[in-house]
Amino acid sequence: MEKKRGRPPGKKKVGRKSQKSEVITIRMSPALKFGAEFASQVLGKNKTEFISDAIKQKMAEIELEGRSVEDIARELWDLDGAVRLAKTAFAYPAYLPPALKFCWRVVEYCPYFWRTIEREEAGVVRVAWETKPDWLVERNLSEQWENLNLFLEHGTIEQQWFEPSRLQYSQKIDASVRLNAIESESQVEVEKISAILLRLRDELEND
Numbered sequence: 450m451e452k453k454r455g456r457p458p459g460k461k462k463v464g465r466k467s468q469k470s471e472v473i474t475i476r477m478s479p480a481l482k483f484g485a486e487f488a489s490q491v492l493g494k495n496k497t498e499f500i501s502d503a504i505k506q507k508m509a510e511i512e513l514e515g516r517s518v519e520d521i522a523r524e525l526w527d528l529d530g531a532v533r534l535a536k537t538a539f540a541y542p543a544y545l546p547p548a549l550k551f552c553w554r555v556v557e558y559c560p561y562f563w564r565t566i567e568r569e570e571a572g573v574v575r576v577a578w579e580t581k582p583d584w585l586v587e588r589n590l591s592e593q594w595e596n597l598n599l600f601l602e603h604g605t606i607e608q609q610w611f612e613p614s615r616l617q618y619s620q621k622i623d624a625s626v627r628l629n630a631i632e633s634e635s636q637v638e639v640e641k642i643s644a645i646l647l648r649l650r651d652e653l654e655n656d
Contacts, residue, residue: 529594531590534553535587559610561613562589565577
């Protein structure tokens with residue numbers, strides 16, 4: 450296992466299996482804070498209930514592609530953070546927050562998270578995969594979720610991410626389909642790939 454250090458996109462972990470309520474800190478003006486407290490008293494609710502209800506109401510009002518954000522979020526939600534990431538990335542990649550967007554770029558780049566095939570190009574055998582839902586090995590993504598969080602925080606690279614998942618994809622692949630590929634003949638250059646991923650992280654952080 451190689452370790453690389455880089456500037457993390459944030460200290461917050463991007464996914465955990467938990468049903469507990471989370472504490473969030475929000476900034477508001479004194480006037481808005483007073484108004485929220487006053488309104489919650491009028492309704493006989495505490496501030497948490499009042500703010501939660503207001504968020505739900507706004508989610509129901511916002512539409513995306515003809516559907517309410519509330520319905521979409523309910524459809525994308527999963528207790529497993531890895532599953533949430535995959536479902537959102539496949540359906541609405543443009544709306545991933547920067548840390549999760551980078552996390553998904555890492556997943557796309559690493560064959561361990563995908564069903565793979567072997568093919569020969571100019572005498573070189575390559576491991577190839579497509580970044581589509583039916584190619585994803587969800588089990589591997591879930592098992593490595595904590596390690597992906599560690600990578601986002603500390604730049605820790607897992608060697609096995611760059612190794613094929615060994616779940617061969619049996620479907621015949623059209624030659625015109627664009628595939629990600631790495632050479633399987635030689636040792637993967639982890640440091641080189643790590644540098645690429647860390648650079649991508651910095652670029653996404655600065656967007």
